[in-house]
Amino acid sequence: MRLAVIAMDAEERKKPSSYPEPFFTRMSGRKKRPLGDMFGIRNFGVNLTELLPGGESSILHRHSKQDEFIYVLQGTPTLVTDEGEVELAAGMCAGFPAAGVAHHLVNRSTASVFYLEVGDRSPGDQGTYPHDDLQAELGPDGTWIYTHKDGRPY
């Protein structure tokens, strides 16, 4: 295992998203390079994520148990939350504690956005999506199970 890596040289994640349609297609402007996994880190994940113009980081969501943090490296993503929105720039950061505001990043600019995202891997997590007919539950094997809000599978 290498001691250190140029983050932009890290391999892109093969699976662009685990969302069901129509949410899967909404993630087509997003590319994730997992960084922490390369070094064998297990307690949290770190990705170098690129949002193409029009891309978004995820569906607007909050986690029940997992915390998230982002740091903008390049470009001007808009942080959209259920308590307002703000345009970010390189050198800005934001954190999203479990059960806090629902959030996602949207790239409304004409240039790519690059940011680091960190999230822990607390088991028993649930994802809530206030604007969409979607809910998620983290299975014991670490994969997300998505259903409609009435529990019907996708």
Added chain:
Amino acid sequence: MRLAVIAMDAEERKKPSSYPEPFFTRMSGRKKRPLGDMFGIRNFGVNLTELLPGGESSILHRHSKQDEFIYVLQGTPTLVTDEGEVELAAGMCAGFPAAGVAHHLVNRSTASVFYLEVGDRSPGDQGTYPHDDLQAELGPDGTWIYTHKDGRPY
């Protein structure tokens, strides 16, 4: 609570180090700006850390349970480990899984180094310092207890 923050505007941590002497003084070239705490994140910590010329990130160490990750924003720190060393530059990252190689960053350059550091907060963690007469145990209140390697207190 603000939605987002310019990381360099975050307040510096008041206590420069929790090490006993003579290790405390060795940390005088290090400044930490806690970022995650500002947003109420608890499962992991994120700091924007500056190393002045001659500064070092910590004593060479490994954790027993906690993972660590760093991403270099500016400058050329040297990553020193018990399996070799490498000079880093902006855009490079490294990860240190629990019970992995012992490591620290040293700034041998003439300019400040800035990097992001991430670490989780797994309880029951221990710190091992292969080159120094120091060991550490994370107390139930989240503070570190440092002793000599034979258990005598500092």
